[in-house]
Amino acid sequence: NLFMVGDEDQSIYGFRAAWPEALLSFREYYPRGRVLYLERNYRSSRAIVGVSARIIGQNQKRYPKAMRAVRSDSGTARILRFRSRLGQYRQITEMLRGGGPKTAVLYRNNDSAVPVVFALEEAGIPYSVRGLDTMFFHDKIVQDALAILRFAMDPRDFDALDRIYYKFGARIPKQALLEAEREVAGGRAGSVLEELSGSKRMARSQKEKIIDLETEFRIIRSGDSSMDAFRRISETMNYQYGKSEKIFLLRALTEKGESLAAFLEKIEELEQRILHHRNEADSRVVLSTIHSAKGLEYERVILIDAVEDILPAKDGDPEEERRIFYVGVTRARDELDLAAYDDFRQPFLEELRTDHSADFPRRSGAGIPDVPSAKG
Incomplete structure (x- = not known):
């Protein structure tokens, strides 16, 4: 008897030879085998599950799963708008001051953490960071x-x-x-x-x-x-x-x-500071690449730097890049903020904006007038 559990939608380790087609071709090798879909999400609120389903639904190489949230509360999933990508760090720091839920700031590449770390250090906000080294310098x-x-x-x-x-x-x-x-x-x-x-x-x-x-x-x-x-x-x-x-x-x-x-x-x-930083176990703020956050969950996620040539990567497989974005989104339990910038192309956010299947509220960044909730 052979029993396997896997999720081709979360296959994000192509650089380690991960091969989601192994799941997709299961019936070719085991024609009498059964495929059971696990379509109930126990982690995230309805809004987050809805957004994540719209993201991953763009992929073609996947089983046609229809994810549903078990939780009854709607939660929040928002686009956090900034006039420029350079302007995001001060506003994100302000969002992380004081009390609030445990928050993960997620990004594709470790380099993205460097200015966030500097902003948090200057503001005196305790944080933990996963896997950051000094290679950038x-x-x-x-x-x-x-x-x-x-x-x-x-x-x-x-x-x-x-x-x-x-x-x-x-x-x-x-x-x-x-x-x-x-x-x-x-x-x-x-x-x-x-x-x-x-x-x-x-x-x-x-x-x-x-x-x-x-x-x-x-x-x-x-x-x-x-x-x-x-x-x-x-x-x-x-x-x-x-x-x-x-x-x-x-x-x-x-x-x-x-x-x-x-x-x-x-x-x-x-x-x-980065070389000698010691993570605080009870820190409310966690910085992490999406790859390092796989399998983990947080009350709130702020996903930054999902811009062209970074996420999605310039030479990456488009479907795997979208899976990476999907994994980042699905780390959130209650609140999801996707950082959007007026001065950078963001293919995955553009896909969400042009999908009229559900409302997607937008929240203004520093110095930007509020944008009313709208379709797309």
């Missing part, structure tokens, strides 16, 4: 960005320049860079980039790009603002990874009026 793009700040502060920081000089599209030859550094070190030139912009080794188009780059560094140095520096890194410096998620998350850590030196010091301190 050692990523090549993060290290590039910090080198950009160091070189902006000190144009004689040749170590910082050696790391980044070829990442702005100026096509600076290594030999030309070394010669310019020797000239500056010997006191025969004031700035490496100025020396390169006059070098006979450089073509006219290269010199123009170097002059633009020198201007950008000079503006960052004179402004001495971490917030403005990351805006320039992201938008105007032609840094090859300027639009990356790592730069976005670093930008989320900047504060108004903060100097470059203060930002660099803060990053070092934040890394140490």
